[in-house]
Amino acid sequence: MSKLRLMMIFIPMVIFSPLAIDIFLPALPEMASNMSTSMISMQWTITCFILSLGIGQLIFGPLSDRFGRRPIALGGIIVYGISALLMSMIHQFEWHIALRFLQGIGACSIVVTAYSSVRDRLNTTESSAVYSYLNGAICCIPALAPVLGYHLSRDFGWESTFLFMAGFAVISGLLIYFTFDESRPATSTSNSQSISFANYRAVLAESKFTFHAILVMLAMSIILAYVSSAPALLMDKLGLSQEDFTFWFSVNAVVCIVASIIVPHIAKNLGVKRAIELGLVLLMGVGGLLIVQETITSAVNYMIPVIVSSIGFSLLMGVCTGQALSPFKHTAGTAAAVLGFIQMSGAALLVTFIQAMGFGASEQLILLSILVLCTYIYWKIPRFNRKILAHN
Template identity: 25%
Template structure:
């Protein structure tokens, strides 16, 4: 069932002016998860010595955080459909703030891990409910344009959070990092309490939460959009998994040089997000998905050709085509998300939660697969072929599950 067949009251009355204040709040909410995840990374060596543990155990503060961030969305999305966006946001982000402050005073690695799991559970609220709020307030194509701005924070945060975390760790110790994230979360909670109104659409007479959920889960179009999100954004995670080995081990470059080159991917993704924010309403969700897939395919194909022709291009031969892939990714992602949460607007929270969880879980799996594939390779070709295959499969999924039922 297409979202345009049952437009909500907000769809019909949504203002055309960009609500920058609301978007800033949604970006701040969305940023709590990636900031909390990445800011602690530089402090891991100090955690090992101060809490008298080992690297494998300390790594759980990251891996279990990410797992909790992904799985929590499956619960928080439907809860926001059932109880409303505002109460779920305020409760979830408050939980994240409290867990951050508890983690600040953790005296054992076990307590820190538990606190980080709870912190991630609450932080997931910002990601899943933020997307649902955008869909509540805007029709599908306009929502894609707004999501193009909101999702930018998912790339900006990993660029700068580790640097800030490293500075705090050096100056004040690892406790200060968790204190920082706790205060940040608390400020966002206060901001949301003052500004965020309830946006969940009013129920259509005769409708129910369970009925809306069943209609969502019975839609092949919904699964199509979700799988397009997963496969089309997987190249980013695949590159994270295999890129360092290619640049540092195969090419003999430093990790610092890798970090500088990796920023080009983030710039490409932000450029794609900017294009989506400007053009999604003009061309429509489905057209932007097709264009984004085409750009991603072009970048992956160029990378394959570059490696086939010669192996001496250095990091530029690897990263510059990947920038093109990232631009297509940035164009596609907000539109595919908007498509997923628009299949059944009354269940936008559940749709947002499922989409986010599948995206993160599949991305993590592809990052691990890339690490395995590139481990015994002599060139970066296995990594690039995986990326190309992911883009091709995303296109096939779109053609089979979404294209026959599309409305734009």
């Protein structure tokens, strides 16, 4: 199978998750009104999805090794599509949250099998190129999906965004059913021990992995706090229209795309350790910028620190992921599953806890920046630094 044909299959598979996060954001105020709940409560529809996305990492990676990539992917698409269809018809908040969790489980199984299949079919050099293209496709969704969601919700109501997800699942499901062949190697595990907590503990025992996984989680937490809190702050409190909100969200997404492209060059020129340090400084600077402003009176006041955090996020995600997985040459799949769980579920739980304490949008980012500062100080302790030293 040619790489072009593979890309046509894999790109729809990897954008299930960002599509489900970004397309309905402009419609959150309308959804909150229809479900008779607050914008603060509607934040759960994002954090719950991310939480299930992380939990699924520990499950579907090993299951795809045992049962194959194709059945896990197709099963996930069915779950994703049915969940989206039901959410377009059910207006009860509690049922919506339950279905969002289920939708996240479906999305996770699709993405995990896509990345596993790339590894199955291609060598290291070829797979690295494909991963780059797939990450580029993922980065484009936050810029495009809110624009589409704005027009859909404006013309047809918020339910149309979930109907679009269901339709996307049907079309992509048919494409994958007829073109996605099984790729699981014959040597993959097929016994009942494919999900092994002992293997997970071995990964967590590696200090280099744990430290860089925490950095990834904190970076993800800042982005999640922004994505889940921005609609309430910008549209509900500051009075931005859906169109203006979509504009600012897309601007930040474009910054993420550009930053993702230049990060490899920065890491190459600065070295891994200095690139990580730069990313941490940028994330810490977010808190400083917000503290100096004291109060948020316009979208610019809030979005400038957010854009700074997105650059720091892009720096840390790629570099820290590589560092975290570097000790696991022969167990990269298990290590990647644990890393994904910490990144997604850890960030979701941390942000949910902070939001439950009643902190506002800017206060959440300030608190998370303080946690980054604490991690940075700990990193500078010579005895600890030697254990997790990032080699160039």
